[in-house]
Amino acid sequence: MQMCQTQMCVCGSCSSEVRIAHSLNTQEKEFIARREQTVQQSLKNLGIQCPAKVPKIALLGSGGGERAMLGLLGSLDGFKETSLLDCVLYLCGVSGSTWCMASLYQDSDWSTKLDSVKEKIIHRLKGPAVSWSETFSKLKKYYYEKDIFSLTDVWAVLIVTSFVKEIDECTISEKRGHNDKDPFPIFTVIDKECKQRQKGDPWVEITPYEAGYSLTGAFVDVSRFGSQFHEGSKKKDQPEMDMLYLQALCGSALADEQNMWEAIKDFFKNLFHRKEEILGEMYNETTSSSIDDACQILMDLVEMNLLALKGLDTSDLDKTIRTKLFEAKLYMKQFTLDVCDNMRVSLSFWPFDVCYTICKLMAQWIWGRKYNFLDNMKDVRLPSILVESETRDYEDAGLLLNSPYISVLRQERDIDLIISLDFSDGDPFMTVKSIAKICKNQNIPFPEVIVPSEDIIMPKDFYVFEGYKKAPTVIHIPLFNTVNCGDEVEEWRKKYSTFQLSYRADMIDPLLKVAGKNITNNKVKLVEEIRKIVKLTACKR
Template sequence: MGVLICKICACFYLSNCSCHQDLDMRFGFELCSQEMTFLRKRKRYVASALKNVFHLQQDLQDFEVPVVAIITTGGGLKSMTGLYGSLMGLKKLNLLDCVSYISGLSGTTWTMANLYRDAYWSQKDLDSHIGEAQKQATKCKMGCFSMDRMKYYDKQLCQRKEEGYRTSFIDLWGLMIEYLLNDGKDPHKLSEQQEALCDGQNPLPIYVSVSVRDSYSTNDFKEWVEFTPYEVGLLKYGAFVRTEHFGSEFFMGRLLKKLPESRICYLQGDVLHYLGREPLWRGFFSPPLDEDPVLPTRPHELRTRMYTPPGPLSSALRGALTDRFSVAQHHNFLKGYQLHNNYLENEHFCRWKDTVLDSRPNELMQNADHLGMIDAGFFINTSSPPLLRPQREVDVIIYLTFWVLYKAYKYYSEQKIPFPKISLTDEDKKNLKECYLFHDSDLPGCPIVIFLPLVNDTFREYKAPGVKRCCSEMEGGQLDLTSRFSPYCMFSVRYTDENYRRLLNLSEYNILNNSQMIMQALQIAIGLYRQRHRLGHFCICFVP
């Protein structure tokens, strides 16, 4: 019977039928029960914070409380440091408790992972967290390549392989990230962050990745994957597994082999630039690592060569040099399923239908043993897709980024996902301002977007909102964020203390200096909720 079942594939489409209730994974586009419970608890914090910020005489009713999300983009140490500064600014404005979600990728996940070790981080002063981050950002990184560290990497990769994981360069890079951001081994796991959500005391963190296939470019095939402390899931299929089960072996929705949950450093490894399908150094090394040269042969002889099985460390290094090295491999929790034709008619599936295989269900999910995961920054560098799921009903987005939103806006327009039109003047395109508000009131379900690009504008002359710099302080406002010689370039792994503090202060200043626009967006959202509530009562009174 065991031999037969492994050859059976189940066709499925989204429904609420009872056949899904006894599976070890969840099918459905609705939010999981844990997240819904969290949102009910979080609403108390948001309502109280809004009452204090706007000096309201009465408590907000549940229907008046908007859902606010912070969306970030990647960028190594720059995005990590920038997010700390932005959160510090929101904390000083008493607006951090108004936020229900924070989404991140690449460098901003480093900030999030560090903060969520503390179960009550947003209820405390952030100085200790920021100080620790500064210590790690400014320390010498050369020890990352010491012989002792290499032995440690090899031991950790061997252990991971023995646990049942498929190791790659991404796992090696994750271990390096662990060293770059910590004094020692970081034992934390993503599911442990549930402790930071138990009372709704912090925003819910969402980490974003993209699933790809080896035989397709990222533009041709990519599927959004979200990671929360509760679940990991593919947005397009509405298929989710418990976070502690991600990476374990599944078949037809059943958990066949439980693997130990990955340490969070292995989920942080996807930070390198994507260089396409072609190997990075193919042709530069001959023979390939771990192999002897091919021996000369006669026409009637077989080609022979000696092969030495590589260890996990050398395999990871070889993958970095000869493969699509930025792909992490995880057991495919959808193994055993084939898509039913009716599945393609599901409105939620169509929302994320954007690959070359989306019209061919038999090829879309072909029982691949592993899911290939890459950094979402390799596509449009945004962590916003999970926050645009209609089930999350996000009203206000605080969008923290280094780039203009055109790519994201164009993508959502093509997908027919409600998102306000991003319109900038020619002057703005040349010199971005610190803050923009985009709102399309005629588009149902469209969030209000506060766009806060990381730019150095009025900070050059002001050290705080309304407080001009004196002559001796002008140097503190000089930050080169964009040139090729900038200390904040993508690949910088070490800042000076001065560079770290300047970037931190700039990020905080841009939030503080544009507080009125952020609060304007919150007021609009509250007003829209009240208006809809009044219209609902009107309809109830007059519809027979």
């Protein structure tokens, strides 16, 4: 279990609690100023002189589960091999790419020792799963340490750990000052209600200093993201989310009701198999009968939900749970809530309290719920949808756009070149085409995106969409392509699908190698595009 010491907040914006401004916070500006010196020296080593300011280059990792995690790691290794890694100013991710980022930023100045950091990560991914006792202990901690418990907590402990093979209890604010020689990290999620109602600002970014709404320009110190606020003032502290939870918050697009119920079923089985050991003296002759009955009811309740999702008959289970045949998922929702509420009266202690809660959360499908730091703020610059509720629900940004473009397209970051690493399923150009439409609708400068129709099925390994005026140039690199996979692009896609359990050890190295080739094969092209950007940057500024 990755442990870190708690640190005091060092962000200068804390005194004002909530920051409403279209500007970068002071700490990010200072970080970028230091990083630009590294970028300038790196470009000089490549024979590129920057008489004026250095070009601002952002590297984006898309979602795609463990495929994205390994794809980003292999790509970064390629950037290191070609001496291009130190040209990157920002490293941004959604979903599976954030799993890689979280692993990297565990190490101070990881980009200076990427070979050893990469080997450590690979060794962990090829190793054993997180133990049941650690899983149980972590779930208990999540359940009791904060006001709001959601399916994201369950997802973190039961699912994300099965991919990343660790429980990382460090927080992102603890990365302040430890990664000054690395690209500036940005993790991206979305606001569920804004997405569903197509109102307000759905784009939420999380950095070592702040968390908040990218386009609205509303931020709070990241260590206080999730604490209870009212009218811009903090009313109650909540623990800062750790890196395991952050990975779950960013990477929950894989969430599927049936898979979640199956995971919960396995967890309950292990839990109830060891109930005497866990409950200790509480499990005695007096309580054993009621506890055993509760265990059976919960297992039957989970099984009934699985059967209902599959459209199968649930009537055989009514011997334990007094009910009639439920033919639709709608009935199972209310039935699940009723059973859990009734059982809580008789058995309200650990671990049954969390079991009932998990079943209720599944019925209500509550993910990523946190206190709203903008609750009831009186500021005309804020969309009404963002201030009208005490809590907000956050989820995987890949459910709206599977690449973190919005965070680097903020005008104040003034990005010159975006390198988009696409690890998505399906159309490998969906992300870049989608962001082009979004930018057009919102008057955000972005280059025109034209892709030959035949390339959608058999893409090449390097595409350039040239910027104009204030628009950045975009380099787009699909993971599987005709250069590194030949005629077997579809075979690679099927082998490394998003919706599968963690990859076998023998699948890891080939994927890393394929991803790395996308960079090493294109070093000359990348350097040439950077050279062009340097000239354009001089003209712009």
